[in-house]
Amino acid sequence: MEEQLEGLKTINPATGELIQHYTFMTDKQAEDSVKNCHEAFLKWKTTPIEERAKIIKAIGQSLQKHKDELVQTMTQEMGKLLKQSKQEVDLCTSICDYTAENGPKELADDERELPNGGKGVITYSPIGVIYGIQPWNFPAYQVVRYSIANLMAGNGVLLKHAENVTGSGKLLEKIYTEAGLPKNLFTVLLINHKQSDDIIKNKLVRGVTLTGSPEAGKVIGKKAGAQLKKTVLELGSNDAYIVLDDANIDKAVKHCVNGRVYNNGETCVAAKRFIVVDKVYDEFKEAFVKRMKGVTHGDPTDENSKIGPMAREDLRDDLHKQVTESVKKGAKVLCGGELPEGKGFYYPATVLENVEPGQPAYDDELFGPVASLIHAKDAEDAMRIANDSRFGLGGGIFSENTEKAFDLAKNHFDTGMVFINSFGLAQPNMPFGGVKDSGYGREHGGFGIKEFVNAKAVMQLS
Template sequence: MESVNPATGETLETYEEPTGADVDAALEAATDAFGSWSETPIQHRRTLLADAADVLRDRVDEYADLMVREMGKPVAQARSEVEKCAWVCDYYAERAEEQLSDEVIGSDAAAHTLVSYEPIGPVLAIMPWNFPFWQVFRFAAPNLAAGNVGLLKHASNVPGCALAIEEVFRDAGFPEDTFQSLLVGSDTVEDVIADDRLRGVTLTGSEGAGRAVAGQAGGELKKTVLELGGSDPFVVLDDAPMEHTLEKAVQARTQNNGQSCIAAKRFIVHDDAYDEFVDGFVDRMDDLSVGDPADEDTDVGPQARQGLMEDLHDQVERSVDAGAEVATGGEPLDLEGPFYPPTVLIDVPRDAAAATEETFGPVAAVFRVEDEAEAIELANDTDFGLGASVWTENLERGERVAREFEAGCCFVNELVKSDPRLPFGGVKNSGYGRELSEHGIREFVNRKTVWVQHGEGSSDLGSVQE
């Protein structure tokens, strides 16, 4: 397994993949670690999470540089990602005990009834390369706080990040084997999922990968949480605050070099605002600096791999062939490495690739609509349902439109983002389940009903089983 700098093509490091015996030993170690970790008082688990946050902040430049070199993230954004990982650790260090406390539910007058939230065991996280620290920590922080142990199968192009994350927990004082990185290929994942010692699987990745993992895990009767792709609509109504909207539109499409599931991809603009939006959007996309992701002034770095850029350009070409017009960009840059320019497509047919497929790079498809109703209809005309945003001066109108979106995360006058305090996830082909907040920490737990009878019941109705 090789780590390669996408901006230069330089091989950074070569890693030896573990053998089948190594993976078996890791699963056994995880099972053993769960026995003691699940019994560790939650107050101590919270303390260690806070310590992990301190490790991250102490090493923010080191880990940011690692992301820059392994997957091409602009360095300022990489530092922000490390800081966000520290935030999620702090959040659960503060809130996990409250979120996992017994929930007393009234029932029979002669009984004390409650729900207890208890850990289930080793959980496998299959994670992508585009946010190589954040997407792991938003899984690890709540699950370690809950008393589960983690096994990470990271993307094959960010093995250094995988081992660095394991290092964070080790150096923060977590017991050995409570979090392990398995530098294995996708062909090994099936064996891990099938193993009786594994109790759950979470995946962030493509729709195809999600279907494969969910199908196998379902056959094994194991809980899954899936966060898959997206084709998020960015709806600009006729009364949108234009300067703010344009600023956020550029950020929403090009952050992380455009490689984000929750990036705005389809810009749906009311006819009365269309010309002003397109003119301003194209100008701002043209002004972005594309180049070395280690340079502080770079806005957009390379695509993570050559093949990903080629796939993106193919989508642009097929969209143009279908009738779309390139307003800016549209051709790979003559730079060493897979650099693609910020690109705006207008007059995009609704059956074109840029309208129906997820474009994983800095390519924006702009659509003109006549009214609010058409905007909502087009926003929902997709198999995906991860995020959506609407832009308007009228906040009541914005909230009403947001409630019409078929998506898991809907925003008014803000770009779609994840926040430790709020549940995150999608619907339709964007997956199911939730990460973060109280909802996320309760995904991989046994929600155990406990009934303590104090005296004779008041009714025989509850005695009817099933």
């Protein structure tokens, strides 16, 4: 533990070997970083919004310029497949492009006539330095998601990235600076937990955003709340994908498997619980297990690998404990479920059946390539099971009656996002976020730009 306090380490999950060691900032360096970011913000907030948009656009171009380096770094640090690292960088660029194009419209003044005939203007003013605590599973996207929106809004941005993707965070800092972003406006903090607490308390920090576990969300929400600072929390989920009796089973199986194993199964909005109605349960199960058996794990730089390693050894150990605990309580392993030998933190694509309340596979988030297969009587029962969760980030419905599926999604699914006959990640023009223990606040779709602004009312009464 003493060694960890000295600094940060990145370890290649495919080999277990050390990549690099980073020394923690001193308390003064961390405090100065906040001060310098605030000073940069004071100038940035007066920069015309069209000029901000040009730099945001340039960051997207800079991401493409450094794409190969960023792809290699992300895959080396957290183990995602090279092709999925490439997809992540492209998504980040599309977020920059969308924000640059739509940000000025989202932040434009809103003029309103007052009831007595006077004039009112609502202006969206930036508030200052926003502190982001981000996870490792999407080393570039998680950072781009909150930072680009806040930079567009006119705020300054600080980043505490997950230890195991420190190199990715530092590379993003370089990419932003090369694109023309003013110095100190986006800063990566190499700090420990105590120093992080001090950042939250710092008077110059005006908002805090976290992507992580519900436990981390409760801690950070409490610390920020004690300082009367707004938070946006995205806290993961155990998303349910419902397969109804009129579903296209081939399509459902394809998307459900992809939704479970994409990014090595380490995605907050991944498909995790598969709730299948009685009429098609056996057909879906047979095809689903067959396809999951074909998801082979291996070196993430090998194009033949279907999934890479889990990001850290402790995460793999925790996942296996959840699987074994579920089996002890009645779940049945249909494929996978055994720790492989050899180097690297690999875990096989796994399917569990007979999943019931009281098992980790039903109640908790399994952050890895493990699928929970749940039998439902009918559509009503399936929706009941889907909502029988403390989480509420995303979900999915498979039905050839899309009108019915949209109705179920809009009126009955208690989540922030629902996919119909598909699996998807973030869309730049749609809100991203959840309810219940999946957190609160929204990112993307114009919503994220306004999370940390002052909706200021300016009025002239007649």
